[in-house]
């Protein structure tokens with residue numbers, strides 16, 4: 001099962017702190033959460049985040065605001081609904097856009113690299129690499145709000161599907 005995801009985060013060259021995560025599964029299931037435990041004082045001092053990311057978050061009273069430990073539990077459940085001891089087609093395949101930071105944010109939900117739950121891949125595939133590999137450079141315009149993690153995740157899925165379709169037509 002393919003999962004397309006995006007995270008918004010605060011990073012300062014040393015630490016990387018989850019703000020929000022959106023995941024869209026190949027079968028249409030969706031997950032979205034905002035990290036209650038982020039360092040909101042530091043985020044408030046970050047002009048780019050305040051202008052580009054924070055306006056798209058739901059109100060703090062919204063149930064999407066959750067403690068990081070709860071997000072970790074729910075993401076694990078979301079990605080591994082049918083995970084057993086052997087690899088199956090249902091095992092997760094992760095995709096994101098410029099995925100390197102997103103993968104670290106996702107992995108650090110669970111702690112260190114060694115704490116990543118069994119069955120969650122230790123890498124994320126980059127749709128940006130798919131552009132290079134396939135030569136398909138005409139990408140669809142984003143329909144939803146940019147820097148809203150769920151809208152961005154939906155767009156990652158759209159881009160992936162468009163590239164695969166265009167490649168088949170080549």
Ligand SMILES: [Mg+2]
Nearest residue numbers: 006007147152
């Ligand atoms: Mg984003």
